[in-house]
Amino acid sequence: MEKLTVKDVDLKGKKVIMRVDFNVPLKDGKITDETRIKAALSTIEYVLEKGAKVILLSHLGRPKGEKKPEFSLKPVADRLNEILNSNVYFVDETRGEKVEKAVSELKDGEVLLIENTRFEKGETKNDPELAKYWASLADIHVNDAFGTAHRAHASNVGIAEYIPSVAGFLMKKEIEFLKKAVENPEKPYVVILGGAKVSDKIGVINNLLNNADRILIGGAMMFTFLKALGKKVGSSLVEEDKLDVAKEILDNAKAKGVEIVLPVDAVIAQKIEAGVEKKTVKMDDGISEGWMGLDIGPETVSLFKDKISDAKTIVWNGPMGVFEIDDFSEGTKEVAKAIAEVTKKGCTSIIGGGDSAAAAEKFGLANEFSHVSTGGGASLELLEGKELPGIASITEKKN
Numbered sequence: 511m512e513k514l515t516v517k518d519v520d521l522k523g524k525k526v527i528m529r530v531d532f533n534v535p536l537k538d539g540k541i542t543d544e545t546r547i548k549a550a551l552s553t554i555e556y557v558l559e560k561g562a563k564v565i566l567l568s569h570l571g572r573p574k575g576e577k578k579p580e581f582s583l584k585p586v587a588d589r590l591n592e593i594l595n596s597n598v599y600f601v602d603e604t605r606g607e608k609v610e611k612a613v614s615e616l617k618d619g620e621v622l623l624i625e626n627t628r629f630e631k632g633e634t635k636n637d638p639e640l641a642k643y644w645a646s647l648a649d650i651h652v653n654d655a656f657g658t659a660h661r662a663h664a665s666n667v668g669i670a671e672y673i674p675s676v677a678g679f680l681m682k683k684e685i686e687f688l689k690k691a692v693e694n695p696e697k698p699y700v701v702i703l704g705g706a707k708v709s710d711k712i713g714v715i716n717n718l719l720n721n722a723d724r725i726l727i728g729g730a731m732m733f734t735f736l737k738a739l740g741k742k743v744g745s746s747l748v749e750e751d752k753l754d755v756a757k758e759i760l761d762n763a764k765a766k767g768v769e770i771v772l773p774v775d776a777v778i779a780q781k782i783e784a785g786v787e788k789k790t791v792k793m794d795d796g797i798s799e800g801w802m803g804l805d806i807g808p809e810t811v812s813l814f815k816d817k818i819s820d821a822k823t824i825v826w827n828g829p830m831g832v833f834e835i836d837d838f839s840e841g842t843k844e845v846a847k848a849i850a851e852v853t854k855k856g857c858t859s860i861i862g863g864g865d866s867a868a869a870a871e872k873f874g875l876a877n878e879f880s881h882v883s884t885g886g887g888a889s890l891e892l893l894e895g896k897e898l899p900g901i902a903s904i905t906e907k908k909n
């Protein structure tokens with residue numbers, strides 16, 4: 511079902527309350543990465559150009575319902591004021607007289623950012639009182655915070671009970687790319703999964719068995735699968751209680767005709783540290799006790815490249831190894847490069863947020879993919895086939 515977007519509503523002279531994702535990293539009160547602020551600009555600028563007044567809502571970090579100064583959005587307001595051509599005001603409250611006065615003084619084309627939504631205990635509980643209060647400040651709600659779409663909070667979901675909620679451009683793009691991959695992927699559809707835990711991704715894998723053609727598995731999670739197949743994995747990270755689940759997934763994949771591609775070699779070391787002795791071993795020979803697999807090996811890189819080369823849709827979630835340490839980053843880098851390569855040939859590639867997005871950034875490849883999702887958890891839940899509350903709450907388009 512298609513959702514209403516900012517383009518479908520009359521914004522002139524309206525008060526627009528917009529949920530954005532300004533959850534930026536801060537160090538000593540300074541923003542260390544402003545990607546998220548930049549990402550929110552296109553929707554904010556569009557709404558301002560249309561002559562609306564904009565009230566911005568965002569969370570920052572996990573203050574757990576308490577007013578903690580280190581989680582204040584003030585630095586974001588200051589930065590936004592520098593970037594935008596419009597006046598940006600900030601109120602260090604989340605509700606009350608100060609907020610209401612600032613809203614009433616706001617002129618068309620001006621911006622007000624109020625304090626961190628998570629300073630309110632009711633935010634993460636989706637408290638209807640709080641949602642109703644925020645809704646009372648405006649005529650329309652714009653939801654542009656895909657990263658929180660898997661959570662039903664007052665500022666993204668609750669508020670939509672009281673005023674119409676429409677999608678911003680970021681949200682629209684996320685839904686378009688991810689829904690297409692879930693519902694109607696162009697084939698061959700290749701999914702590449704890595705990262706630390708199988709348990710985080712069981713739901714996704716099970717759902718992918720219904721429409722993916724191939725699933726390539728790297729990262730620490732590969733060792734749970736390899737162990738389930740009887741390989742020696744030494745001291746690699748294994749989820750012992752998920753060995754049965756891994757076996758079941760492999761059996762289901764076979765029954766459904768989905769190819770699961772597991773690594774044939776690994777880069778191993780005795781410690782997760784830069785500069786330590788490392789070796790490459792074949793998985794048929796196995797890993798000795800005291801050694802652990804920290805990256806996929808060169809033969810696996812070739813194998814994965816081959817399995818990626820004819821893809822028309824790719825979803826990648828989770829690094830192939832401990833990419834944060836250069837000694838163990840080669841597999842992730844080569845896989846990222848292979849995805850970038852096939853994207854040039856017309857494949858739709860989606861990077862599923864979180865660590866894979868950070869890896870793409872680290873290797874300077876972030877602009878080489880069709881879409882880099884801004885929400886790790888939200889994109890995984892969409893791929894699991896779940897309905898996300900923060901998307902369900904956006905008003906549907908009537909044809």
Ligand code: AMP
Pocket residue numbers: 704705706707710728729730731747803804805827828829830831832833834864865
């Ligand atoms: P996730 O959050 O599940 O995507 O996991 C990402 C983390 O998994 C990264 O910090 C990687 O360093 C880590 N990781 C990837 N491969 C391995 C491995 N073979 N052993 C230990 N940690 C790994």
